[in-house]
Amino acid sequence: MGAVLTLTSGKGGVGKTTTTANLGIALAMAGQRVVVVDADIGLRNLDIVMGLESRVVYNLVDAIEGRCPVHEALVRDRRVEELYLLPSSQTRDKTAIAPDQMMTLCEELSTIADFVLIDSPAGIELGFQNAIAAASEVIIVTTPEVSALRDADKVIFLLERDTEIQARLVINRYNPRLVRRKEMFTRNDILSILSIDLLGIVPEDDEIIVSANKGWPVALERKKNVSRAYHNIAQRLLGYNVPLVPFKEISWAERLRRLIGL
Amino acid sequence: MSVRIIGRGGLTVVDVTGEKGAWRDIVNYVAGHISKAQDFFRDERLALSVGDRQITAADLQLIHNALRGQNISVVALHTSNPSSYLLARDLGLEAVWEGPSPPPLRNEMGLKSGEAPQRFSHRPSGFSRSSSGPASSGPIDTGPAPGPPPAADRQPAPVSADPPQTLGRWSQIAARYQQSRETDPEVENAGTQKQDGPAQDDNRRGSEPSAVEETAHNDDAANLVPWSEASDEDDEPPPFVHRGTLRSGQACRHAGTVVILGDVNPGAQVIGGGDVLVWGRLRGFVHAGAMGDEQAIVAALDFEPVQLRIAGYIAMTPKGASNNPGYWFWKRDSSGRPEVARVVNEQIYVDPWDAGASAW
Numbered sequence: 313m314g315a316v317l318t319l320t321s322g323k324g325g326v327g328k329t330t331t332t333a334n335l336g337i338a339l340a341m342a343g344q345r346v347v348v349v350d351a352d353i354g355l356r357n358l359d360i361v362m363g364l365e366s367r368v369v370y371n372l373v374d375a376i377e378g379r380c381p382v383h384e385a386l387v388r389d390r391r392v393e394e395l396y397l398l399p400s401s402q403t404r405d406k407t408a409i410a411p412d413q414m415m416t417l418c419e420e421l422s423t424i425a426d427f428v429l430i431d432s433p434a435g436i437e438l439g440f441q442n443a444i445a446a447a448s449e450v451i452i453v454t455t456p457e458v459s460a461l462r463d464a465d466k467v468i469f470l471l472e473r474d475t476e477i478q479a480r481l482v483i484n485r486y487n488p489r490l491v492r493r494k495e496m497f498t499r500n501d502i503l504s505i506l507s508i509d510l511l512g513i514v515p516e517d518d519e520i521i522v523s524a525n526k527g528w529p530v531a532l533e534r535k536k537n538v539s540r541a542y543h544n545i546a547q548r549l550l551g552y553n554v555p556l557v558p559f560k561e562i563s564w565a566e567r568l569r570r571l572i573g574l
Numbered sequence: 575m576s577v578r579i580i581g582r583g584g585l586t587v588v589d590v591t592g593e594k595g596a597w598r599d600i601v602n603y604v605a606g607h608i609s610k611a612q613d614f615f616r617d618e619r620l621a622l623s624v625g626d627r628q629i630t631a632a633d634l635q636l637i638h639n640a641l642r643g644q645n646i647s648v649v650a651l652h653t654s655n656p657s658s659y660l661l662a663r664d665l666g667l668e669a670v671w672e673g674p675s676p677p678p679l680r681n682e683m684g685l686k687s688g689e690a691p692q693r694f695s696h697r698p699s700g701f702s703r704s705s706s707g708p709a710s711s712g713p714i715d716t717g718p719a720p721g722p723p724p725a726a727d728r729q730p731a732p733v734s735a736d737p738p739q740t741l742g743r744w745s746q747i748a749a750r751y752q753q754s755r756e757t758d759p760e761v762e763n764a765g766t767q768k769q770d771g772p773a774q775d776d777n778r779r780g781s782e783p784s785a786v787e788e789t790a791h792n793d794d795a796a797n798l799v800p801w802s803e804a805s806d807e808d809d810e811p812p813p814f815v816h817r818g819t820l821r822s823g824q825a826c827r828h829a830g831t832v833v834i835l836g837d838v839n840p841g842a843q844v845i846g847g848g849d850v851l852v853w854g855r856l857r858g859f860v861h862a863g864a865m866g867d868e869q870a871i872v873a874a875l876d877f878e879p880v881q882l883r884i885a886g887y888i889a890m891t892p893k894g895a896s897n898n899p900g901y902w903f904w905k906r907d908s909s910g911r912p913e914v915a916r917v918v919n920e921q922i923y924v925d926p927w928d929a930g931a932s933a934w
Contacts, residue, residue: 462822465839469821504855505839507819 314345314422317429317549318447319482322463324434326455327484330524331514332431333361334531334539338546340395341531344426347386349418350400351443352433353408359399363527364389373401376413382420391532396425406438411445418446427549436470444471450479451511456486456497461505468508480511482545487516488559498561512545513556514538579607586618586646591625597633605640621650626673629658634665664829664847664865666811810848820844820858829865840880846870868917873927877913882922884915889922 319328319335329352336348350358353373359365370385375398382398389395398421401408421428432443444450450471454464464481471479483502490496503510514520517538523530531542540557547554562570576592577600586608590600620641629651638648651662654673662669811830820826820834822841831848842858844850849871850862856874861883863870868885882889912927 462841465822465841469824472821505837505857507837 314424314426314428315549316418316422316446316448317427317451318351318432318443318449319429319451319453320432320440320443320467321434321453321460322436322467323454323460326453326460327514327520328434328453329358329361329431330520330529331451331453331482331484331542332429333358333524333529334520334542335545335549336362336395336397336427336429337389337392337529337531338539338542339427339429339549340389340392341534341543342546342550343393344550345394345424346427346429347396347398347421347425348429349398349421349431351414351430352439353400354402354405355433356400356402358431359387359397360527361524362389362397362529364397364399365527368399371399371401372417373404373408376409376417382417383424406433406442409442411442414442415446436467440467444475444477447475447477450477451482452479452506452508453482453484454502454506455484456491456502461497461502465506468506478509480509481506482511483513485516486513486559488561491559491561492563510556511548512541513559514541514545515557515559577603577607579604586620587623588620589623590627591623597627597629598636601637601640604637605644608641608644608646618646619649620646621652621668622648623652623672624655624658626654627658628655629653629661631661631665634661634667664811666829813848814846819854822858827864838874838879849873862915871914871916873912873914875912877915877924882915882924884917884922887917887920887922889915889924 319332321328329350332348336346340346348358348362349372350356351372352358356371359368364387367387369387370380372385374380375382375385386396386398389397418428418430428446430443430447433439452464452467454460468479471477481503483499486499487496491498499510499513515538517530519536519538520530523533530536530539533539534543544554544557576590578589579586588604593600622637634648634651641648648667650668650670651658652670652672653659653662654671656673659669659671659673811828813831813833814826814828815833815835816826817835819836820838820842822839825843825845826832826834827843827845829847832844832846832850834844834850834852834854837854838844838852838856838858838860840857843860844852844858845861845864847865847870848863848867850860850873852860852872852874854874855876855878856872857876857878857880859881860872860879862872863885864883866885868887870884872879872882872884913924914927915922915924917923
């Protein structure tokens, strides 16, 4: 049985879809068999970010409503060893499926995959409930912004209230330069508010946006600097203890000051 | 003595409506009567009908103590006296209004300033500035009204056309309790403070059958914390202790003092009838003395609430906005010391908590 991981955030636009795509690729490149599921029914975009749009035949709703077997709805990503995408439907909406159907589906998927990554829609309504219904683990994606943190806090509250799942945190679009100028929350601020385990930090980088637009997620290129963040997160999910990428969060003057012990 | 005691399947109804004598005599009479037939009344619940007699917490304490030996607990008070009605409601009893007018609201009582100061009578007098002054501002909390603690059946009994002495009415009342006891264990939990376990077994925080979580399943904005236990020594409700962080969207309400062992995050609410103590960071919304007690305090290890209310007074964040609007919402320079807020001269003041030099 594979693990079912749901990526969720509460707020929209923090990078759930991008993170799901890159994390799926990183896990697959680490030799895992991965299925990424787009649970954002009605706003289908995980397939676009992964560059698999043209190959979609069936979708999640078709699989749930029995119009095709689940394995036929899966789209294989040929760029990596074993990565499959279960796209969502653009024409239906989130009421098309119910949490228990999602659970049945993910149970089936987890028998054939090591990791099932579910890309949750924004919000805390039915779409969110669907996405976390089957999760064995939840990854909260947040950005260092007040609104995103507030929503993430609420999501963690909901998870603690309704489920037994322990959530872990990915901080996305972290900008060390702004942190250095004390204009953005530091990672310690964020962790002190959300008080959950940190899974990784993804720095803000234009490369991520550019590559997502091209349908060629940045994690595919190990050489790129930012892709290291995703691969590190994947390694941590596999249980390896990988240290955080050091960011230059403090200015050189500050570092010098600390060095000489002032 | 015109006291009627009717035992009926698990509920004893004591009707003292017609009795004008001293309360102590009534209690002695009832206790004596019940102890004569101990086996018949054992482990029963008791509903008290007092007419328009003014009942104080001490009176209830008296009868509670008198009957404790027989394992009989007072669970309900039928009254047509407004202050008795509110008191019973405050104490978590099933309060049933029998007066001709609609049942009184708390706001009306806040202006009368009868009960609120004496809740905190245990506090040394060094900090009793305005205990006698009229609670000039009742709770002007127009938002979530600090309602009665138990979320149980709060509807006043339908005012029956029958005169209050008929047996038929009592049968009705008894049947009502009987029903609620059999069909709805949660109502009983909330309303009568029986020592049963929590109705739900999913208290994930492990340590407490926390009522916050129990009720949070219904509606996070309106989770009321029922009293967990009737207090024996005091007329003040027992403090409620919440272990763990209160996150955005979570609310903790309680008629007495609230203690949070953990952080109160932005977007969370703590509303307490008494003091609010936070052993952690306080960054959410807090309202102490929500029923009008101006002597309530708010204390926290790290004191950065978004908004602070004590009784009818409101204070914005004590540190003020910094140069970056929005930023202070989450992060302000904290003094790094525990601080305490209280009302002095109709204003909320926040002072560092000085060990040993505290005001009381």
